[in-house]
Amino acid sequence: xxxxxxxxxxxxxxxxxxxxxxxxxxxxxxxxxxxxxxxxxxxxxxxxxxxxxxxxxxxxxxxxxxxxxxxxxxxxxxxxxxxxxxxxxxxxxxxxxxxxxxxxxxxxxxxxxxxxxxxxxxxxxxxxxxxxxxxxxxxxxxxxxxxxxxxxxxxxxxxxxxxxxxxx
Amino acid sequence: xxxxxxxxxxxxxxxxxxxxxxxxxxxxxxxxxxxxxxxxxxxxxxxxxxxxxxxxxxxxxxxxxxxxxxxxxxxxxxxxxxxxxxxxxxxxxxxxxxxxxxxxxxxxxxxxxxxxxxxxxxxxxxxxxxxxxxxxxxxxxxxxxxxxxxxxxxxxxxxxxxxxxxxxxxxxxxxxxxxxxxxxxxxxxxxxxxxxxxxxxxxxxxxxxxxxxxxxxxxxxxxxxxxxxxxxxxxxxxxxxxxxxxxxxxxxxxxxxxxxxxxxxxxxxxxxxxxxxxxxxxxxxxxxxxxxxxxxxxxxxxxxxxxxxxxxxxxxxxxxxxxxxxxxxxxxxxxxxxxxxxxxxxxxxxxxxxxxxxxxxxxxxxxxxxxxxxxxxxxxxxxxxxxxxxxxxxxxxxxxxxxxxxxxxxxxxxxxxxxxxxxxxxxxxxxxxxxxxxxxxxxxxxxxxxxxxxxxxxxxxxxxxxxxxxxxxxxxxxxxxxxxxxxxxxxxxxxxxxxxxxxxxxxxxxxxxxxxxxxxxxxxxxxxxxxxxxxxxxxxxxxxxxxxxxxxxxxxxxxxxxxxxxxxxxxxxxxxxxxxxxxxxxxxxxxxxxxxxxxxxxxxxxxxxxxxxxxxxxxxxxxxxxxxxxxxxxxxxxxxxxxxxxxxxxxxxxxxxxxxxxxxxxxxxxxxxxxxxxxxxxxxxxxxxxxxxxxxxxxxxxxxxxxxxxxxxxxxxxxxxxxxxxxxxxxxxxxxxxxxxxxxxxxxxxxxxxx
Numbered sequence: 024x025x026x027x028x029x030x031x032x033x034x035x036x037x038x039x040x041x042x043x044x045x046x047x048x049x050x051x052x053x054x055x056x057x058x059x060x061x062x063x064x065x066x067x068x069x070x071x072x073x074x075x076x077x078x079x080x081x082x083x084x085x086x087x088x089x090x091x092x093x094x095x096x097x098x099x100x101x102x103x104x105x106x107x108x109x110x111x112x113x114x115x116x117x118x119x120x121x122x123x124x125x126x127x128x129x130x131x132x133x134x135x136x137x138x139x140x141x142x143x144x145x146x147x148x149x150x151x152x153x154x155x156x157x158x159x160x161x162x163x164x165x166x167x168x169x170x171x172x173x174x175x176x177x178x179x180x181x182x183x184x185x186x187x188x189x190x191x
Numbered sequence: 192x193x194x195x196x197x198x199x200x201x202x203x204x205x206x207x208x209x210x211x212x213x214x215x216x217x218x219x220x221x222x223x224x225x226x227x228x229x230x231x232x233x234x235x236x237x238x239x240x241x242x243x244x245x246x247x248x249x250x251x252x253x254x255x256x257x258x259x260x261x262x263x264x265x266x267x268x269x270x271x272x273x274x275x276x277x278x279x280x281x282x283x284x285x286x287x288x289x290x291x292x293x294x295x296x297x298x299x300x301x302x303x304x305x306x307x308x309x310x311x312x313x314x315x316x317x318x319x320x321x322x323x324x325x326x327x328x329x330x331x332x333x334x335x336x337x338x339x340x341x342x343x344x345x346x347x348x349x350x351x352x353x354x355x356x357x358x359x360x361x362x363x364x365x366x367x368x369x370x371x372x373x374x375x376x377x378x379x380x381x382x383x384x385x386x387x388x389x390x391x392x393x394x395x396x397x398x399x400x401x402x403x404x405x406x407x408x409x410x411x412x413x414x415x416x417x418x419x420x421x422x423x424x425x426x427x428x429x430x431x432x433x434x435x436x437x438x439x440x441x442x443x444x445x446x447x448x449x450x451x452x453x454x455x456x457x458x459x460x461x462x463x464x465x466x467x468x469x470x471x472x473x474x475x476x477x478x479x480x481x482x483x484x485x486x487x488x489x490x491x492x493x494x495x496x497x498x499x500x501x502x503x504x505x506x507x508x509x510x511x512x513x514x515x516x517x518x519x520x521x522x523x524x525x526x527x528x529x530x531x532x533x534x535x536x537x538x539x540x541x542x543x544x545x546x547x548x549x550x551x552x553x554x555x556x557x558x559x560x561x562x563x564x565x566x567x568x569x570x571x572x573x574x575x576x577x578x579x580x581x582x583x584x585x586x587x588x589x590x591x592x593x594x595x596x597x598x599x600x601x602x603x604x605x606x607x608x609x610x611x612x613x614x615x616x617x618x619x620x621x622x623x624x625x626x627x628x629x630x631x632x633x634x635x636x637x638x639x640x641x642x643x644x645x646x647x648x649x650x651x652x653x654x655x656x657x658x659x660x661x662x663x664x665x666x667x668x669x670x671x672x673x674x675x676x677x678x679x680x681x682x683x684x685x686x687x688x689x690x691x692x693x694x695x696x697x698x699x700x701x702x703x704x705x706x707x708x709x710x711x712x713x714x715x716x717x718x719x720x721x722x723x724x725x726x727x728x729x730x731x732x733x734x735x736x737x738x739x740x741x742x743x744x745x746x747x748x749x750x751x752x753x754x755x756x757x758x759x760x761x762x763x764x765x766x767x768x769x770x771x772x773x774x775x776x777x778x779x780x781x782x783x784x785x786x787x788x789x790x791x792x793x794x795x796x797x798x799x800x801x802x803x804x805x806x807x808x809x810x811x812x813x814x815x816x817x818x819x820x821x822x823x824x825x826x827x828x829x830x831x832x833x834x835x836x837x838x839x840x841x842x843x844x845x846x847x848x849x850x851x852x853x854x855x856x857x858x859x860x861x862x863x864x865x866x867x868x869x870x871x872x873x874x875x876x877x878x879x880x881x882x883x884x885x886x887x888x889x890x891x892x893x894x895x896x897x898x899x900x901x902x903x904x905x906x907x908x909x910x911x912x913x914x915x916x917x918x919x920x921x922x923x924x925x926x927x928x929x930x931x932x933x934x935x936x937x938x939x940x941x942x943x944x945x946x
Binding site for chain 2: 076078079082083096128130
């Protein structure tokens, strides 16, 4: 999946409506992982849930925390901090799971806290600075400057566990 | 259009089922006229639909078949064994033709010709004017129909037959002048009534007719009906287009027209005959027949048409049923009996995913109810009488709801059995063995998915039974058995599972030969001590085939192990019993549904897991079981007939290190289909439950050693252990049978299955 994917290509019907109304405005959900600010496009977000105990999956990569039950749907939860190379999350009841829908799969992203929903213009996104570590860079599409803080735009397609990454 | 096509083919499946049911009944010497009528109607409907879609091959073939059935129906031909077997062959071919038409491929016409010739030779219908060209052009089809038109004048009974059969009236002479009559033109007013007789003969009839969408959807055409009527006497037709909306509001799929027909019946034509014309469209059109004395015909017609406004949605039966026949003396097929059979099976077609969604939701409801109950008991609320009663009701209702929803997916195994009996017939023909397939318990219901996936293993099994099971006819006579072999296919519910058995009355398994072949193939060693059932089970080993010549039917050496693995995948088990000289029985035991699984809930390393009870043989407590260390880090469990390796479930799934000592834990003795056993160490057994299966692949990937997940009553997720996979990933297991050399052919057979 290309990391330079632009809004119109992944536009859902609802999103097309916003586009027509507001040029190239898109909405992002910002959240904190390992004290840093990140965001993903709102059309990938289904809902936001408090942390619940997950069921450990055998033979899974370390960043797959386990399985959770979302009203009868069994879905994997990913420790975004570990996935981004920021260390394992020690979960507390204050942690949050963002339920996302990517590539026809539903999965949970474990994050510290959800901060805001913002409207940004696509042209405001700046390229990922060279300084970032290679592991983090692989998951970042670019960055936004929001109220003097840096928000890293996550490429959700990259954080999905890949079949070949699983222990056989 | 493709929707219509789809529904035509779906209907063909149903009609073929009726036809097959009838043939089976006929084979058992049940010559109920209604059975034959039902068969005739099925073939006729297939012909009608096929005609609408221009499927000429299908039209031609079904027409020839219809002729023969018509003769059987009228009593001109006795349904003897020859006729029945020809009809079986023909119905198999008809089903092939339908399949070909569905996929848009061309059928093998040479075979059709042979069957067609047989059909024609048997049928008493006069030879077609263009012999041998039935399946070709439409004109020729029409020409072939002509003899029936001529039959018309021969007497009331034949006229009756014609009435049941609007198709054949495509007679060239009659059709020509009527072609334009049913067109939805600006007809309007009722024209003058035809000439009437004042000699007290047949009375003039006024028929009001309006068609529902279903009439067109099923490939019927009012024009054909009118032509059939035209053949019965002087007919004038007028279309009433007053219901026709403006073009902009016109729905192309809706029928807006009503026709008023004035029939001056010919000599010998009764009201019954006229009703007969509508037999095939009964329920999908509205018609009213009023007999009018010639003198007052005009006002009566007006009254009749006024009283019967076009109401396509309303089924018609009431009107004709209320009016008693003017004269009696109909042939064996009364219209009233056919009407009841047509309306008795009322079904709707629903997309499978909608049903699955409903099943899922109900599953959630049941889980939600269990969660509510649990949290209420934690809060100490259950002691309140009213709450308790309401909760009890909720629980009962959700249980009922789940049960009923599950039955939606369940379907009778009838269709599957028909397919298998066809395969048995073909296999018998190819092998030169005469056989009879008896089916028992066709109404037994089974999950649709299970039914579909049973076709292949059952095909293997029935071919094996024909090829290896039944002896050659001469050998059968020698053994004092009837020449015709019997294969029995039965289905039954047994303690929450479905048992499907296939038994033959053949020679049974030749154990000496099986053993010799197994030794030759290195599957067993000559000094292995094997019981009879051990030898029988060798048949399930991959790569085993006793038939010296590889036959067309079976004997590729993949049959029975494929059967076993397919059935395993469905959560079922296969077993085999054989009695030398008396036959072999293969039994398949299947879960009722794939959505629910009976499992043992256990805890391992703090995780809750489910072990399917289908694989579970016994449970032990570690402090009471005979456990022996074996080598550096292995242990075995002594069971009554040997030793089985012990595997720590937590360690096998990577939850913990292999424990040094086993204390106060439980052992689950599990067995896979090939009889390999392993004892699993779990920390505690919590009980046996039915769990709803949730696949992992939808949002994640397949996990080694895990079959699926489920949601427990407390809302937590528990993983369901894939015992077979867990065992195959363990080091080779010591087995009584086939331990040493068996592994090599086993692996290679898996690597390259059937060519």
